[in-house]
Amino acid sequence: MTFVQIIDCKTDRVEEMNRLMDSWAEATRGKRTATHALMGRDRSDSTHVLEIVEFPSYEEAMENSRLPETDRIFREMTALCDGEPTFTDLDVLRDEQLNKLVVEKFVDEVINQANSDAADELCAPGYREHDPSLPSYDVDLETAKAENREIMQAFQPTCTIEGLVAEGDTVCLRMSFTGRHVGAYRGIEASGREVSGTGHATFRCEGGKIAESWWNVDDLGLMRQLGVVPE
Missing domain, CATH: 3.30.70.100 (Alpha-Beta Plaits)
Incomplete structure (x- = not known):
């Protein structure tokens, strides 16, 4: 606490x-x-x-x-x-608003400004990230930054917060994103195609920083837009 x-x-x-x-x-x-x-x-x-x-x-x-x-x-x-x-x-019995603010800042700086190093200040030292779309489901901060950097460079995404709910140390994010396939992504050469999608993420905060996160994004829809998976 x-x-x-x-x-x-x-x-x-x-x-x-x-x-x-x-x-x-x-x-x-x-x-x-x-x-x-x-x-x-x-x-x-x-x-x-x-x-x-x-x-x-x-x-x-x-x-x-x-x-x-x-x-x-x-x-x-x-x-x-x-x-x-x-x-x-x-x-402290309630600090949900502060937790929401740190998640909003994460979306703005790490994703929309493509500044992966901003996560160093926003995430706790023992941060863990869970994302089934990454090569390893449970990774530390440095590994998460490296693996997500490919996504940022390939699509230059813009994330929009559609909903944000906090309770206790947990913040749930509902989001949408847009981007363009301008760089290689997992062996798929840049196609120049515009992409969009939706996703959810859950964050556990600790001491005003993000200690853990779980991500679920419509990767199948993304692959279809790139023409890799048939409709």
């Missing part, structure tokens, strides 16, 4: 606090378990500052708190505050 920690403090040294947060991010690069962090200032009281940090789980938050860099940053932050900061620990 996603975990959020809210750090509440009073300070008139906001710029120093902001630089301290940058220092924390740099000092814990590659080690910290936080997935998102933001700092906000109360519009009615410029000295009232909130730091909101998100983790995939409470356990990973505790792992992060044990880092020596985190302890040092906390002591430096306390020195900038008027009094001791207070902490509120929250188990």
